[in-house]
Amino acid sequence: MASLPQVPLQAASPRPGVRPAPQAIARVRRRRRPSGEPPPLPRHLAASGKWWLGLSAAVVLLWTVGVVTGSIAVVDLVDTRVLQAISEVRSPGLTRVAEVAGGLATPAAVRTLWLVTVVVLVASRRWRHLLVWLGVCLLVPTLSAEAAATLQRPRPYGVEILGPWSGFAMPSVPMTVLTASLVSAVYALVPAGRWRTVGKWVVVTVLAGTAASRLYLAQDHPTDVLAGVVLGVAAPLAAFRLLTPNEVYPVRYSRGSPAHLDVTGGRGRAIVRALQDQLGLVATQVTPFGLAGSGGSTPLRITVKADPGHSEGESWVFGKLYAATHLRSDRWFKLGRTLLYGRLEDEKPYHSVRRLVQYEDYVLRLLWDAGLPVPHPMGIVEITPEREYLLVAEFLAGGREIGDPDVVVDDGVIDQGLSVVRRMWEIGVAHRDVKPANVLVRDGTLFLIDSAFAEVRPSPWRQAVDLANMMLVLALRTDVARVYRRARLHFSDEEIAEAFAATRGLTMPSQLRRMLRQQGRDLHAEFLRLLPYRLPAVRIQRWSMRRVGLTAATLLLLALACRLAVDLVMWSPL
Template sequence: MSTPVRKSTRRRPSGEAPPLPHQLNASGWGWLAVAAVIIVYWLVVAVHPRAALWLVVVDHRILEGVTELRTPWLTPVMKVAGEPATSHMLLAAWWVALVVLLLWRRWRHLFVWIGAMLTVSAVTDVAAGLIQRPRPVGVEILGDWEGFAMPSRPMAVLAAVGVNVLYALVPAGRPRELGKLVVGAVLGVVAVSRLYLAQDAPTDILNGIVFGVAFPLAAFRLFTPTAVYPVTYRRGRTAHLDLTGRRLEAIERALHDQVGVVAEDVKPFGLSGSGGSTPMRVTVKGDPETYLFAKLYALNHMRSDRWYKLGRTLLYGRLEDEKAFNTVRRLVQYEDYMLRVMRDAGLPVPRTYGIVEITPEREYLLVTELFDGATEIGEAEVDDDIIDQGLDIVRRLWEAGLAHRDIKPANLMVRAGRLHLIDTAFGQVRPSPWRQAVDLGNMMLVLALRTDATRVYERALAKFTVGEITEAFAATRGLTMPSQLRAMMRAQHKDLHAEFCALLPSRPEPVHIQRWSVQRVALTVWVLLAGLVTATVVIELLDSPL
């Protein structure tokens, strides 16, 4: 591959905002500012109750004017109009949302929803107890009510549910903009209803709406930004981020400023084989055009890595114990490092061109060589030479004291008769003998997908001892096989593991990889307690959305 044409790089000056700053936007800051002003007012009222007398007078005059509009036929209509703020309607909305979020596995949106609802509920309860404002006096209350008046808890919860629905269930863009109009109309109708029935005073309603909107809006924009966690109803991996709009502009600008290449086109590439990043092909301007491969890592990938490693530790204990990455920067630095180490060891891995920062500590690109025209080994012709190259890769890993840890068809590419190894994100330095044995077992299984077990076994005997091969298939089974490899064997109706075991002089005894330690016990207890607490909170929320 020819070297991409490079231009001069540019250093971003101190103080300049990154291409994709993490922010609440003007509307989010506006709602929080109004909420802060109201909180200050509450504190003043709590210390000096007489400071609220003028507000009581204004509210009373407005309510008197509204109650004069009461008629026998309008009162039933207003009671129906106020139904969205009742417990049974809000509970129904919560159940529908819960089912949708569970079906589409939007766990992050679900937890933000729960957290936002608990925050709104707690704030309104504390504020009502602090202010202790009574219900409207001097007018007949026609609807149901409970507790102190300010802020209006039904309006706060209704507003929170509306915002939650918009940001957890409605796709961004025109659907969400229309949804905002619908939510605003519903809040307006319910507010008029509660004023007509004298259930709340105007400022009670205003306070409730402000807090019902401000906290969920801030929570969703901070913890589930649309650019990273889009609401979509197309099945796909949540690891794959959108490569259009502002993010595409930021990627193109960062490639030019930091690597010195002019990107003419950036397109998703090889998504089916990637679950922990967003891979893409970058067309670099030049004569002739050249191509680069890049992987976008973001906060959600780092968090997924943490959960993955926690799960592996719980399942396998100290034998698979690993330190989770604390930042996205360290995650991408590690893969860049492993590429360089493996390349220095003579392994056929892509050349790395470095790391590109999109947003500090949030999004980074790892830019590497692209094996243009290469074919995944699961779709390529595999002859004895390719088999030998695959086995040589494992032997070189062993000799260099390395393990790839994710040998599967998607990570083995064939181009012009040469086998290349990609995706070193899970690579390990000085791995356990068990982990090295798993690499050999998975490599032999992958090679047999396009040939047969006997052929691969006979070629392996020239590079590995019978004992090493036996150890490989004793260690490689079940969850130690990548999911893509297992799926392809099922699709071909092959039990290649059993076929290899049948070729061995003696059937391998499975290697028991369960290892208990103090750390594993502590983590297991912590996970169980966290699950119990979460389940309790969810049950409480299900029982009473108000």
């Protein structure tokens, strides 16, 4: 088709719209945390965890003292007297009850519990809980079996043993394994709060019945059972509380994104305190905001005290809460992109939450200094060192997503969106996540938000993808011909053709693809029909040695994980 008249680029290269001044916000004096003072939201083991670790240390100490001094004979005598007293109340009926009650400590029961836990964790995709659970289930039985082999305490003597047994007695390996399995299942499967408290009491009841059964049948000494329970509780309790804290890795079965953290309770109070200490902002309320458009962080609207001259007395700031879960998601995201696309998406993952939030803050400041219509950056707040950080920026009150039916998208808004892309090209930045949720309009001014995926000095391919995605976003609310005519005032035909040659399918953000399907329009094909010519499609699949190595390593790890899962289900230390 014939090329439309094109205005010279130099004659029509408008800058992005004029940015309104941020709202006046009251500030108080910042407080520097003295050395040694805990952070706003410290990692802790809680008092019960410390008590159980102390008891396990006491058990090990008593073992050592008993072996060295020979006082273990006194313990044997006391244990025997207790078992003899229990044996005096034996009866055929009680024996049958005890045999049934002790069934949970058998290899078949433990395997069933392990299998159920694995299936639930995999189905709910709580991989970190699964890894911690696997570590506990491998470590605790191995250590308890090694301890029993080292101490070599014989089975109870002077009392008839009615149930099956094998190996040495101290600690009771069946009780240790059962306790560790039950406690791990509670922390891995049951949400914190009332239900977990109920689960703990159920575990106490089950362990009490199993312990009574094994003492009645004289399979273990009382101290064997006690040592096994202490070790079986202490190890998973410490592992799950330190490696999967509820504040960061909550157990939940709702369909909400795992990236959206709970900001009530202790975390909410920590955010308020940290904002005042580190940025001088007096926050009065912290609430989630815009969760539907965010899958890699927890966006927040934070109510703060406004400047004394402000009429309403309060204002808002925007916060993005990043935690270890988001760092893990970023790593998996980049690994998946590398395996799917290769060289064009070959990226290095962040090695800490601090680096992740520092980079986004840097890019946001870079865009702000370049005159782009982005929220004014206000700083970073540390919630827990190396684990949780809050990126704070201006809250665009009144801003609405460009996909909102009530938003008016005229030629001025279209020009602003296109000039934003042109300006990013000029300063050497690619946004990489241009979608309706990240393009806001307020009083006729377009704003670009969420620079989490932005890249400095990107490839021309990535810059071209930004242009095509912006044109598609603008065409959702207008028409293709109108957006194309305005685009030719900012970009050449070759640049627009390159953009649509580089953009298709998976190179569009998922929200944009979903909205295109909902409208039932192939906007990409409509733009292609308007182009005076087409360029060959840019190949997305690019192979490199790194991609080959990562693909091979991923497949190998998956195979090993499957084999380990099968072996773990079939293996039993009992």
